[in-house]
Amino acid sequence: VLAVVLLVAAAAVGYVYVASARLLARTYAITSLPDVPVRSDPASLARGKYLADHVAMCADCHDRDLGGKVVSDSAAMGRLASANLTRGQGGIGAAYSNQDFARAILHGVKRDGRAVVFMPSANDRFTEADFAALIAYVRSVPPVDRTPSPMSIGPIGRALGVFTDFPLAPAARIDHDTVRFATPPDGADTTATGGYLVAAAGCQGCHGAQYTGGGGPPPGASNITPVGIGGWNEQQFLTAIRDHRRPDGTTIDEAMPRAYGEMADQDLRAIFTFLRTVPPAGEKTKRQTSAN
Numbered sequence: 435v436l437a438v439v440l441l442v443a444a445a446a447v448g449y450v451y452v453a454s455a456r457l458l459a460r461t462y463a464i465t466s467l468p469d470v471p472v473r474s475d476p477a478s479l480a481r482g483k484y485l486a487d488h489v490a491m492c493a494d495c496h497d498r499d500l501g502g503k504v505v506s507d508s509a510a511m512g513r514l515a516s517a518n519l520t521r522g523q524g525g526i527g528a529a530y531s532n533q534d535f536a537r538a539i540l541h542g543v544k545r546d547g548r549a550v551v552f553m554p555s556a557n558d559r560f561t562e563a564d565f566a567a568l569i570a571y572v573r574s575v576p577p578v579d580r581t582p583s584p585m586s587i588g589p590i591g592r593a594l595g596v597f598t599d600f601p602l603a604p605a606a607r608i609d610h611d612t613v614r615f616a617t618p619p620d621g622a623d624t625t626a627t628g629g630y631l632v633a634a635a636g637c638q639g640c641h642g643a644q645y646t647g648g649g650g651p652p653p654g655a656s657n658i659t660p661v662g663i664g665g666w667n668e669q670q671f672l673t674a675i676r677d678h679r680r681p682d683g684t685t686i687d688e689a690m691p692r693a694y695g696e697m698a699d700q701d702l703r704a705i706f707t708f709l710r711t712v713p714p715a716g717e718k719t720k721r722q723t724s725a726n
Contacts, residue, residue: 454592457603461547467533482571501578512588522577542604549605556604557636562615628708646716651689
């Protein structure tokens, strides 16, 4: 019996490594890329920095100076390291055109045609104006001389990439024929603005397509439909995002980036307004149930 168990385990591990290697080796021919004009005026740079630091969370993975860093290093997940986005030694900023950045952000594909690794390209969605502002800011950052650490994917990271929505090779989850910039929301429509911010922040990457939770790093994201947070008022929502504290006093896990709490009040209120319109779905997660 033990021999059979070991044989099955070895076969499973072998399958995961072969399937994940195929995902990482697959190439994509992206033939149509937008040529977006990028302006470096103060308003565009300020908007780009706001998006990078507090909405798209570029700084959370690529570091505050955008010079890249080791995001995670463990035997299970492997060494997940982000790229140096600047024009410094070891960075891609000098070599990447605006279209190259569009290929990576919209399609999850690098210049060599292979998928970017551990990047939420399948979840983040920007308007053309916000994309341009983001790239303008990235190009304005001072050069950082830092060569990224070699990437190595561990067994759990590979398994998550094969069997779940973990962004091991996000290009495999994108319909490249239908990729478009997001439609700019009507500024007077708070719900639409909130929906756009949720898309730009990539919230579905952890909270799921229906916002029922369970994804992302352990212990998994919460249900943020009315099933999970329907009893919260606006101020309680802002406190939860800013202070990582639920209305009952329990803490939110650090897997939820604190930088979201630095978003403008009006943006967090818009997100709360949007989430109130999301159809109730799923159940409270175990952590939400135990907290209550």
